[in-house]
Structure formats: structure tokens, C-alpha cells
Amino acid sequence: MVDKSWKIPEVALAVDLAVLTVRAGALQIMLVERGIEPYRGKLALPGGFLSDVDENLDDAASRELAEETGLELAGLHFEQLGTYGAANRDPRRRVVTVCYLAFVPELASPTAGGDARSAAWVPATTALDQRTELAFDHKKIVEDAVERARSKIEYTTLAAAFCAPEFTVADLRQVYELVWDEPLDPRNFNRKVTGTEGFLVATGAQTSRQSGRPAALYRRGPAHLLHPAMLRPPPPKPDTTRTS
């Protein structure tokens, strides 16, 4: 085996971010309008190239998000979604992008600072709509991000990452309902989450509201995994028995 390092091809390495939140009654994703070619004017995931050859991937992700949208990832949940490296995904040259997935609460300021004039929350359904054109292979990435979020909240407590620091059981239930696009029984849901050790920590405080009984306020508990998992209502089975 010879040392082939002199002929190692180098590629441009980028990081992109699929930042999800639940707001205004919908699962939304942070997108930016591209200011340069290719795909100038099109919507894209925030992201960009490593700032220098020694920048860590996670650091690059935080930095790019802050630069482009003003959002600070510090303290929030983020994880690798996947690496997208099809040879022709960028018309200019070979670019491989490591994509991160983040879950942020609604109160994360939409575009609090930075080079953010073009950053905006977009409903996931809009981003995934056939008529919406996204730059590069970003539509595929958004699909993967949404799918990952949907399955991740089944077996982890990450749905709470979409909630403000203090939240009610109904807030949390709405997260599940909007991410899954499935209604859940409020009563069974309540028992399930309050009965799962470490998911919620009661603050003792209560919400006041226009009408109805006030709800107890909770904070995120120490548990990360859900045992047993939260079951997604099964989509109606491909029915073999004729229903006409």
C-alpha cells in the first residue's frame, strides 16, 4: 500500500442547517433567500463553507446559522442529519455538505441579528410543496429532516425542545399533533407524558387563560429517551377488504 496522499482530490466542504420549530400552528423550517448564483433568489437552507481548514463541523454549523439568521444554537438540541455529496449537486464544482438538524422553541427570535434580511420561517408543507423550488438538493434534505423529526419524537423527549422553557401538556401535545399531522387524544396524552418518569418536571405554576381550567406548567425533565415510545397513530391500513 503506497502513500497516495499527493493525489488526494480535495472537495469543498459545506455545512447546512435544517432548523425546525413549531409556530403559528405549523411545523416550520428556517430558510434563507440566496443572494448569489447559483439559485440566486431561491430559497435554501442556511449554511455555507467551512471558514478555514481547521474549523470543526459543529462550530461551522453554529457559526453559519448565527451569521445568516442571527439564531444561536448554544444550548439547543442539534444533531447530524446526514451528508449529501452527489457529484453533481452543485453546478459550479464538487461540494459535499454535512447537514445538521436542530429543534428550536418558538421564542427563538426569527432573525434576531446577523446577515438575516432574507431569513424566514417557512411552513414545512410549503417548503415541501411541489410548486416551491429550493436550491440544490435542499428539498430532499428538508424531506429527510421532517421525517427524522417525526420519528425522533416517537422515542425521545425531543418534542419538548420545540416548547418554551415552561410549557403546558397541551403545548406539548400540539407539538406532536403538528409534527405528525395527526390528532391525539388529550386525555390519554396527558396521562402518558405525565406518567413517563423524567419527561416533565412540574413547576407548580399554572397558566391563566381566557376560559377553561388553568393548566399546570412544566419544564423539560432529565430523560432523553421515551420508554415506552409515543405511538404515532397508524395511517389507515392499505385496505384489502373492499369498502364499496
Add this chain to the structure above:
Amino acid sequence: MVDKSWKIPEVALAVDLAVLTVRAGALQIMLVERGIEPYRGKLALPGGFLSDVDENLDDAASRELAEETGLELAGLHFEQLGTYGAANRDPRRRVVTVCYLAFVPELASPTAGGDARSAAWVPATTALDQRTELAFDHKKIVEDAVERARSKIEYTTLAAAFCAPEFTVADLRQVYELVWDEPLDPRNFNRKVTGTEGFLVATGAQTSRQSGRPAALYRRGPAHLLHPAMLRPPPPKPDTTRTS
């Protein structure tokens, strides 16, 4: 937003493979002995750099595995495990590696061809043992690979990917037992897998054996997801009640 493409730092991009199998009563992983510095002589995951700037990541993974171990990934299950890019993970220079996870059946020839004099199956427990030194951050990658395999067989039918094309329920059960390192009840396991639509397809054939009733032979069915999931026996709870 300016075009910064002229100062994009370039990194060397590698692919590595965590190829798992179940053989000789253990979960094993394919490792190679490094022929060059750094870490010459140490065990490492098979892998290497892209062959040219336009090679797709998946193609590079297949190619590297074939070159280094003679194993053909064609038709087998493989998926991205993650991308490892800590700035200092390679002492020579910045290298980012996209790691793939593959599940192969035992009959996949250990090192059927290629530059394979150093390739060998190593029990996962050995690879993860404190006393075993692996190149780069490969021990961490192996940990991630094993953990991914353990959870993946819970909710997918991928355990069958470790079996020969035709296998018995006991073969499949052994896969679960060895990957999880937990005994399973043969009777309940049988009912569970034979009752899960699309997991197994009966061939009609039977095994003959030295003793005991012959077992029915099955092939992998069309299902990919397990519904409901196969439950891993919960590890005995961190006992709060003193047992002295």
C-alpha cells in the same frame, strides 16, 4: 453577500466502512491492518479517500471496501452512519470522513479478493475493548456503529440482513441475541416474527439437523419496518432498593 468561492478551504474527504456481521457466535466487524503511517500496523476500518473529485460517496464506499477486503456491497444493505470531522482527527492534515454502516450475512467471504491480506473479522467486543487500539477516531465510530445496529434491529427487519438467503427462525433469533447480548424466549420470538406480515417468507423447505425437530426455512420478506417494534429486554433497572 459576496461570492467567497475563491477562498473556500478544501479538505480531504474520505469514506470509511463499518461492516458488521454475525458469525462464530458473535457480532463481528471487518477491520484491516494499516499498511502506512500514521497508525501503521494498527487496526482500522476499511476506507480511503475519494478516487477523484467526481466520485459519488456511495460509490467510493463500495469501491474502497472491495479494494481493501474483497467484499462486494452490491445488493447488501448499507446506509450512512455519520460524518466524522474533528479538526485534529488525522495528524497529517484535515480529513473529514463519511462513514457507512453495512450489514452482511456470514457467508460474505471474509476476504475473498482485493488487497486483502490484512482484512479480518474481529468480534465487536474485541474491537471495543479498552486494550484494543484502533486508528484515528475509529473506536468511537465502531461504538456508534454497534449502537446503531442494536437500535436498528428493534424497529426494522434488518436483522435478517445478517442471515444467509435462507434461514430458520432460530438463526434470526440468534442474530438478535448476539447483537443485543440478551437471551430471548424462543417461543415468543417465533410467534412474533412469523406473525409480523412481510418479515419472513416461508420457502416450504426444512432444515435437517443432528437432533431435534427440523425447522422451517424462510427468506427475507418485503417488509422493512417492524410494527410493532421488537422490544429489547430492558436492562435490570438501576435498583434503588438495597440488595445487600
Add this chain to the structure above:
DNA sequence: ACAAAAGTGTTTTATTTACACCCATGT
């Protein structure tokens, strides 16, 4: 008092677990 939303109780159903028992084969 009433509407509205929170939260508890109870029943039905599905799934898992545990284990008794029968089945089919080689020796």
C-alpha cells in the same frame, strides 16, 4: 350559571411475557 379547557377514572382491546405442552426428527 355556563362555557371551555384541564385532568381523572374506567372499560375494552392489543401486545408482551411467562411457561406448559405437543411435534418431528436422529440416534
Add this chain to the structure above:
DNA sequence: ACATGGGTGTAAATAAAACACTTTTGT
């Protein structure tokens, strides 16, 4: 016949789904 696994039956425990009902607030 009997040892050795393969496979089925069944009952108890657990969890999910469905839904009646009580609680606590604002108006």
C-alpha cells in the same frame, strides 16, 4: 424409547385506545 430442538396454547401482566365524567377557571 428418548433426547433435542421446533412450534402451539393459554393465562397473567402491561399498555394503548376510547370515552364518561369531574375539576377549575373566566365571563
